[in-house]
Structure formats: C-alpha cells, structure tokens
Amino acid sequence: MKAIFYLVQKEFRQIFRDHMMVRIIFLLPLLQLFIFGYAVNNDLKDVRISILDQDNSVESRHLADAFLNSSLFIPGPAAHSPADLDDLIYKGKTDITLWIPNDYSSSLSVGQEAQVGIAVDGKNSNLGGRAGGYAMAIIRQEGQRLRDARMLDNPLLRAKMKEIKTATRFFYNPELVSRTYMVPGIVVLVVTIISGLLTGMAVVRENEIGTLEQLMVTPITSLQLIAGKTIPFMILAFFELAFATVVAVLWFKIPIAGSLWLLTGSSLVYLVVTLGSGILASTVSRTQQQAMFTVWFFLVFGILMSGFFYPIENMPMAMQWLTYLNPLRYFLSIVRGLFLKGITLSDSLPDLIPMALLGIIIFGAAILRFRKTVA
Template sequence: MSRMLPIIRKEFIHILRDRRALMIAFLTPVIQMIILGYAATTDVRNVPLAIFDQDRSHQSRALITAFVQSGQFTAHAYVKSEQELAALIDSGQARAGLVVPPEYGRAVTAGRNADILFILDGSDPSVASSALASARLIGASLATGVREEMLARRGATLATMPGAPQVRERVWYNPDMDSAVFMVPGLIGLVLQFQATLLTASAVVRERERGTIEQLIVTPIRPYELMVGKILPYAVVELLVVGEVLLVGTLWFGVPIRGSLLLLVAIACLFLVSTLALGLLISTIARTQFEAFQLSFLTLLPSVFISGFIYPIDAMPAALQLISKVIPLTYFLVVVRGIIIKGVGIEALLPQIMALTAFGVALLTIASLRFRKRLD
C-alpha cells in the first residue's frame, strides 16, 4: 500500500489539473441522461398521414377528424391522386395514407358497408404495428358510433344494422413487418457513424501527444489539405466496411437491396465526409485523446436515439425533433432505408443529399479553420 499511495496521489493530481477532461467526464452523462430520457420512448404518436379524400362529404371529414383527434396521426398533406400519396410515402414524408372512396358518404348514409383504404409504410415495424392497431381501433370505434346514430334514427337494434365504415389495410415494403428489414439497413449508418468519428477524433490529438505535430507545422501544407489528407485513408476503410455490412445484411439476414447500389455508395461517400469531418473537428477541440473520446461519445450516443435509428422522430418532443435536423445520421438513415427497403431513386432523396452535402462542406471548413499551424 505504501508503494501504491504515491501512484494514487499522482493520478488524482493529474485528473484535477486536467479540468477540461474532468468537466467533460461529469457533464457528458448528465446531458445524455436528459436527452435520452425524452428520446427513449416506444410510444408512437403523430404519425404523418397523407389523405386522399375523393368524397369530400361531411362523413369523410368526420372520418379524417377521428384519425387526427386520436393523437396517433397528424394530417401531413391532402393529395389529389394515389400517385401523389405514393410519392409522399416513398420519400418518407408520410408514414401512412388514408384513401376515402367517392361514394363513402352515401354508403354510410344508406346503411351500406363503406370501405376505406389505409396504406401503411411497413419499413419500420414498430411504428407500423402500432399505427395499424390504432387504425383498426379508430375504424371500429367510428363504426360503432355510426351504427348507434342510425339505430337512434330508425329504432332498430344494433345487431340488425348492416352498414358501417370498414378499414381495409395494406402494408407496403415490409408486409410481414420483419424487424430485421428495418434494423439491418440502419446499422450501415450506425456503424459508419461510430467508426468514422472515433477513428478521426484522435487524429490531430495523437499528433500533438506524440510530438509529431511540429513536423506538420513546419511543412508548407495548408489546413484544409491536412484535413482532407487525414480523411481519405479513413474514407477508404469505411467504404470497405459499407460493403461488408451490405453483404452480411443481404446474405445473413436476407434483406434484399431493392434500389440502386451505386446510388447508395455515392450517398454513403457524402455521409462519410460529414462523419469524418466531425471527428476531425473534435480532434481540433480536444487536447488529449481522452477528451477526444469523451466528446465523440457526447455526439454519438444521443445521435443514435434522436436520429430515428430506434425510436420514431415523430414521437419525440418538438425540441428533440429540431435537434434531429442537425444530425447527419438522420438524413442518411432515410437514404439507406429508402434505397434498400423501398427501392426509391434519386428524385425522392434530393433533400437528404443536399443536407448531407451541406453538412460535409460546413464541418470540413470549420475543422480546417480551427486547425492552427502552431504549437498551443
């Protein structure tokens, strides 16, 4: 013990002197607990609903109101054709669609069965199963209300009433609602996010700790050239990781790639620029590899929960939904799931491509500006 005490004392002195690392070590768990406490919810609410009302009657409006007032759905858009409705679901802007037939109001008034079509994006089984159960419950509740109203007018019994709204479901993309179809494509973005950021987060810090930063300072290389030079080797490694994950997902889990593989790889390169640049930015802020590691997890873990990898963004508070818009993983998850599960093309992914391009340019520029070719 007498030999250990000096070592323990030295380590305590080292920890107390490094106040930045100590502050990060204490603040990181608190921030993560606060964010994840709100984001980690399995409740499915405010599912974006595309509505194609071909009847536009009092009865159809009452039907739509019943869906919206349930709290499970929000009226995202009113469309004029099934093609427009399908485009919204393909792009991920709507997670479900409600199609009301032209004669819906007359059928309800006449006491005939009135079928409505409820289309569901099954790429996320957790959201799809909850939304499907809610739609069935809303349809059954509305049917009971219509029957009771007609019973009161006609004086008939509830068992003799023939007509009521009937919800007919149709699940797209993942009819069996297999969770692997949803999770495996998302793992591509998750693996890239973790590895790329952690690999580059210690890049500049490692140079400083090993004393090789002086060699970089005396060279005529520009800051952005240094940043790009450090990114490229890791980008090659991560692209190989993308191929590896795709092979495992396809061969092992049986998840087919329905869209263009070339488009997926091209957009993955944009995402890699963002994640690698984020790691370099962290390395220009941190002074030690421990700080770089802590700062990386400060950004990585919350992004997993807020980006929509596990929990639906629509169910989160408005503040967290706003934060999710500045996380590159949020946009790449839409891309990878859209291409692999839905088979969509570049037209449906243009907003995500533009966002990833902006993130990559901005983060790489900030990292280059923060790097100083001088000793701190």
C-alpha cells in the same frame, strides 16, 4: 499530391499494426450487426389476451375468435368479472383484456351501436400502443364484417360490395419485422463510428506523441495533412459500408431495393460530415480519450435524435426541429429509403441537400480550426 499518398500509406501501416484498431474495424461492425439485428426486437408476438365474454352469443364468440385466431394474440388467464380483468393487468398476468358485455348481440340485432371494452397494459408503451392499435383494427374489421353481412342480404348492394371492400397492407416492410428496419440503421452507425471516431483519434494521437509538430515543419500544407488523415478512414468507411451491406443482404436477407450508386454517392456526402466532425473534435481535444468522449457525446445525441430507435414524428415539436441539425437523421432516412423503398436520387434530395450543407459547414469549420491549432 504525392505527399498525400505517402501520408495515407503511413496511416494504413499504423492502422494495421495496431491490434486494437484492427479489432475495432473488423469485429465491431459484425458485433453491432448481430447484436442489433437479433437482440433489438420490437416485433409484436405472443401478446396475452384475457377475454371476458358475458354475452356468450354467436356474435360475441365470433369477435373473441377473431382475436384468438390472429397470429398476434395468445390466450391469457380467464376472468369471471370486469374487475378480474383489471386485476390480471395489474398483476401483469396478461397484456390486454377484452370485455364483451351481455348486451353485445342484442344491441347489434336492433341496429344499435354495440360497445366492448379493451384495456391494455401500458408499461411498455411501444407494445401497448401497437397491441391496442391491433385490437382496434380487429374490432373495426369485425364491424365491417357485420355491416357487409347485412348488406349482402340486400341484392342491390351486393354488386358494389367488392369495390368498396378495404384491405390494410403495410408497404416496404410487409411483415413489420424490426430487423428489416434496424439493420440498415446499423449500416449507418458502423460507417459513422469508423469515420468520425477513428479520424478524431488518429489526429489527436499525432498531437499526443508530438509528431504533428514534426509534420508541420515539413513542406506539406495543413490541407494535405487533413487529406492524409481523412482519406484512409474514408476508404475504411467504404469498406465497412460494403461489408455491412453484404451482411445485411446475404445474412439478414434484407433486400436492397435502391441503387448501389446512390448508396455510394450519398455515403460520400455523409462522410464529409463525419470526417469533418472527427477533425473538429480533434482540434478541441488534447488526448485520445478526450477526442473519443467528444465524438461519443455527439454520437449518442445524433443516434437518439435520428429516428434510429424512436420515430422523429413522436418527439416533441422543439426536438423535431433540432433533428434538422442532425446529419445522422438525413443519412438514416436515405439508407432506410434505399434498402426498403428503393428511393431514387430525386426522392433523396430533401435529405441529401441539407446533409451536404451540413457537410460543407462542418468540414469548413474543421479546416479553419485545424489550421489554427497546428500553426
């Protein structure tokens, strides 16, 4: 036990003596938090809309106003024909077009279905999809308003009205701000990089300078050696976790709805995975560069397949199955759940259990391989 303490002490001494390491530990998380927190912005804002109102009635103007009064859309260039609308999209002068044909109000007045045309610039699929969805919602609301107005004329239905009126509200992230969604994800990234990458590199460095062989001929066991190598980075990862969480809450004003104990506990489980991966990477690498690229390779896949940028539900089915092998997926889900939804331990179990299983497998494999390499 005492030997582990001395190994940890030595590791910290080396870490804090290495300027590059200190920068990675203290500056990198800050940079990531601020760059991702501010720069990665999927928020919909100032979407240009060009409206062609050929009906020019009270009803059609009401619909057009519904668009222009929403906080999302701003007026784009005017159009004089349906062909104009297509042209504006083609030339990138507008993001979305609304065409109200001249039979809009007359169809409505005789109780028929009225049709309007919406075209969305799909170059940015994310923006296109969401702006289109927003537009559809506005049109549905307008239809509802028209139906309501007609019902209100009927006194019998008026009493029931209030009960069936629907309202859309987004839970957990009411304003749909990217940052609220991104920052907890960055907390996960920071913890992953510090624990996985640095552990792998630290072990390989001992191998590179030859001290690993020197350590192996001392009476310490390979398990003690693994503990001595992983504990320092576990401590650092917890420090990073606390640091990133504080920045998220105090600077980005992202409320943490769940329990900090659950955050700490699930992080511990996750660290078993990342520290194990770091050791595992070190056993297949001869140099620090190799270790770095090995970890990086899996990290990039892990991030892309975790739902960090793109929702897993949008991936092809085969890819979705693959994500079940991705520990990052589970931890990201837990941390976002903790920050935004305030999930409890029992809510987190569907993520926590597979993550723990992966941890046992990966760390176990790391120990076996490490023993083979050093002996």
